[in-house]
Amino acid sequence: xxxxxxxxxxxxxxxxxxxxxxxxxxxxxxxxxxxxxxxxxxxxxxxxxxxxxxxxxxxxxxxxxxxxxxxxxxxxxxxxxxxxxxxxxxxxxxxxxxxxxxxxxxxxxxxxxxxxxxxxxxxxxxxxxxxxxxxxxxxxxxxxxxxxxxxxxxxxxxxxxxxxxxxxxxxxxxxxxxxxxxxxxxxxxxxxxxxxxxxxxxxxxxxxxxxxxxxxxxxxxxxxxxxxxxxxxxxxxxxxxxxxxxxxxxxxxxxxxxxxxxxxxxxxxxxxxxxxxxxxxxxxxxxxxxxxxxxxxxxxxxxxxxxxxxxxxxxxx
Amino acid sequence: xxxxxxxxxxxxxxxxxxxxxxxxxxxxxxxxxxxxxxxxxxxxxxxxxxxxxxxxxxxxxxxxxxxxxxxxxxxxxxxxxxxxxxxxxxxxxxxxxxxxxxxxxxxxxxxxxxxxxxxxxxxxxxxxxxxxxxxxxxxxxxxxxxxxxxxxxxxxxxxxxxxxxxxxxxxxxxxxxxxxxxxxxxxxxxxxxxxxxxxxxxxxxxxxxxxxxxxxxxxxxxxxxxxxxxxxxxxxxxxxxxxxxxxxxxxxxxxxxxxxxxxxxxxxxxxxxxxxxxxxxxxxxxxxxxxxxxxxxxxxxxxxxxxxxxxxxxxxxxxxxxxxxxxxxxxxxxxxxxxxxxxxxxxxxxxxxxxxxxxxxxxxxxxxxxxxxxxxxxxxxxxxxxxxxxxxxxxxxxxxxxxxxxxxxxxx
Numbered sequence: 001x002x003x004x005x006x007x008x009x010x011x012x013x014x015x016x017x018x019x020x021x022x023x024x025x026x027x028x029x030x031x032x033x034x035x036x037x038x039x040x041x042x043x044x045x046x047x048x049x050x051x052x053x054x055x056x057x058x059x060x061x062x063x064x065x066x067x068x069x070x071x072x073x074x075x076x077x078x079x080x081x082x083x084x085x086x087x088x089x090x091x092x093x094x095x096x097x098x099x100x101x102x103x104x105x106x107x108x109x110x111x112x113x114x115x116x117x118x119x120x121x122x123x124x125x126x127x128x129x130x131x132x133x134x135x136x137x138x139x140x141x142x143x144x145x146x147x148x149x150x151x152x153x154x155x156x157x158x159x160x161x162x163x164x165x166x167x168x169x170x171x172x173x174x175x176x177x178x179x180x181x182x183x184x185x186x187x188x189x190x191x192x193x194x195x196x197x198x199x200x201x202x203x204x205x206x207x208x209x210x211x212x213x214x215x216x217x218x219x220x221x222x223x224x225x226x227x228x229x230x231x232x233x234x235x236x237x238x239x240x241x242x243x244x245x246x247x248x249x250x251x252x253x254x255x256x257x258x259x260x261x262x263x264x265x266x267x268x269x270x271x272x273x274x275x276x277x278x279x280x281x282x283x284x285x286x287x288x289x290x291x292x293x294x295x296x297x298x299x300x301x302x303x304x305x306x307x308x309x310x311x312x313x314x315x316x317x
Numbered sequence: 318x319x320x321x322x323x324x325x326x327x328x329x330x331x332x333x334x335x336x337x338x339x340x341x342x343x344x345x346x347x348x349x350x351x352x353x354x355x356x357x358x359x360x361x362x363x364x365x366x367x368x369x370x371x372x373x374x375x376x377x378x379x380x381x382x383x384x385x386x387x388x389x390x391x392x393x394x395x396x397x398x399x400x401x402x403x404x405x406x407x408x409x410x411x412x413x414x415x416x417x418x419x420x421x422x423x424x425x426x427x428x429x430x431x432x433x434x435x436x437x438x439x440x441x442x443x444x445x446x447x448x449x450x451x452x453x454x455x456x457x458x459x460x461x462x463x464x465x466x467x468x469x470x471x472x473x474x475x476x477x478x479x480x481x482x483x484x485x486x487x488x489x490x491x492x493x494x495x496x497x498x499x500x501x502x503x504x505x506x507x508x509x510x511x512x513x514x515x516x517x518x519x520x521x522x523x524x525x526x527x528x529x530x531x532x533x534x535x536x537x538x539x540x541x542x543x544x545x546x547x548x549x550x551x552x553x554x555x556x557x558x559x560x561x562x563x564x565x566x567x568x569x570x571x572x573x574x575x576x577x578x579x580x581x582x583x584x585x586x587x588x589x590x591x592x593x594x595x596x597x598x599x600x601x602x603x604x605x606x607x608x609x610x611x612x613x614x615x616x617x618x619x620x621x622x623x624x625x626x627x628x629x630x631x632x633x634x635x636x637x638x639x640x641x642x643x644x645x646x647x648x649x650x651x652x653x654x655x656x657x658x659x660x661x662x663x664x665x666x667x668x669x670x671x672x673x674x675x676x677x678x679x680x681x682x683x684x685x686x687x688x689x690x691x692x693x694x695x696x697x698x699x700x701x702x703x704x705x706x707x708x709x710x711x712x713x714x715x716x717x718x719x720x721x722x723x724x725x726x727x728x729x
């Protein structure tokens with residue numbers, strides 16, 4: 001703006017015009033400004049409805065890792081009361097922490113899996129997924145024999161399984177040791193716990209879905225709407241970081257059923273599997289079944305070239 | 318010259334400057350009021366659609382777990398480019414000391430302000446939980462810096478906004494006070510803003526190309542491509558704005574900047590096309606599984622072809638615009654309508670290419686190779702139009718504030 005140099009030398013030229021009849025114009029402008037502001041408030045009035053669904057305590061809640069034991073107890077009591085109020089179900093929400101000396105890994109025997117999809121269904125029920133959208137953390141891909149190229153697979157197969165020329169590849173969260181989803185989260189709403197499980201604080205996630213874009217295994221799901229689960233179907237055994245009914249607008253994921261596995265049980269998908277294709281356990285336990293499999297079978301992982309280092313293995317007999 | 322006494326404190330005179338500017342920016346002809354009323358109405362429609370989206374959940378959009386980003390992030394990406402493209406006025410003005418560019422360079426900076434405001438609005442519109450926006454604020458929230466590229470983007474975008482607000486605010490304020498701007502108070506910031514403009518688009522490209530699981534984005538060429546197309550769309554917008562300003566206000570001295578920007582686009586549009594061609598070559602000549610997203614974009618995949626007409630439209634517009642820009646006559650005063658048409662084509666071409674043509678194929682096929690198509694819902698279009706209307710409102714008001722400065726004949 002070098003032409004400014006001339007300003008000081010030409011004081012006779014006002015650079016902002018003097019507006020006449022100031023007061024009348026001011027009144028008209030103020031009138032329109034008020035009208036505009038009123039229209040704006042009316043336009044965003046649906047927000048009031050949304051605000052009703054969020055309590056002040058929820059709005060102000062800090063990150064899970066920063067809650068004191070007392071605060072955690074308060075939060076959990078509030079969440080249980082809210083579930084009762086919104087879903088009509090009595091639930092208990094635990095705060096299951098990793099068991100020291102545990103690193104959970106999962107393995108699937110592809111020679112045995114026949115694509116029946118019981119795991120998908122069990123996951124849906126166990127984790128209190130929205131009934132309308134029929135969500136699940138597991139996707140089973142029907143693949144032509146002789147290829148590992150998912151391009152040729154189908155997740156929407158129908159008909160009697162197993163088909164002779166196909167094999168079946170169930171995919172869920174691989175609980176990566178280098179999880180891209182955790183790296184990209186702008187608010188640290190998702191992290192990897194000591195037992196290898198990647199979790200989400202549903203009360204901290206802002207819903208940007210960057211983790212969904214980053215995940216190479218399509219393992220994350222977003223709550224596009226408020227989940228609907230009939231009171232009778234709500235699974236009451238819940239955990240804060242796991243299968244409690246998620247709020248709308250946040251991302252969720254498979255937690256290896258930490259509300260079960262951290263209490264010494266097996267994941268719901270494994271229990272539901274009729275073929276015994278699924279194996280789960282603590283890789284740090286030298287005598288565990290999973291350790292034997294990983295040491296003795298021909299094992300491989302999905303998309304190894306991406307360097308995500310999954311804690312989820314596939315093997316053949 | 319102004320009503321502010323020389324010794325008055327900035328604390329009182331700066332608000333007076335803002336007030337006078339706002340007053341002036343809301344003065345105008347009947348056409349101006351009609352324009353602003355139309356924008357206000359579109360903005361209100363968008364605000365209402367967004368409020369409904371927040372109340373009802375994002376189920377109102379057509380995004381899915383497979384295509385988890387859509388029209389909002391597409392527009393966000395394009396707007397970052399528009400903001401960065403404004404720098405193509407700053408570079409000739411301050412690095413090459415182009416005097417005539419100096420007089421109008423503020424247009425580029427004001428465009429950057431409006432574009433960044435739109436970027437921020439598009440990001441907010443895309444959030445599932447906008448009420449938790451404060452989780453992103455450093456200090457009270459939890460900022461995943463330096464690991465998350467999104468936190469980098471928050472920093473560079475807001476930094477660029479502040480930089481441009483400072484530069485424009487300072488220059489116009491000095492003009493209001495009738496003083497000569499002190500170069501120490503703005504030249505370092507202008508130089509910084511040049512680097513910063515490059516950085517906003519670099520970081521935004523890194524958002525996508527850093528994702529190993531999305532082969533369509535995972536290319537080092539993404540950043541230079543982003544910059545090249547930004548240096549087409551930004552100048553194209555400013556040329557059209559200057560032609561309009563000249564028409565509507567009769568301000569002189571705009572022909573030289575228009576010619577300079579036309580020469581810039583002449584080069585950048587070809588660089589952009591070259592990079593598109595390089596990328597297509599690597600994709601299609603190599604083949605393999607990485608090509609499926611590009612196949613979907615250009616020819617359709619498994620019978621799904623929603624983006625095909627869009628992408629060929631973009632290519633048609635870009636090539637036609639490039640050919641027009643190559644024609645020397647376009648610099649001539651007589652061919653203004655043709656220049657405006659070429660700019661509009663380049664602008665729309667870049668919008669499709671960098672918006673829907675970049676974001677959506679990143680998700681199709683999905684990481685498990687499902688082909689789930691995406692067509693924006695009416696709600697998404699409403700919100701998008703609303704944000705564009707708001708951005709144009711900001712730009713119009715900003716330009717009106719700067720008009721008295723531009724109106725002064727260039728005296729050197």
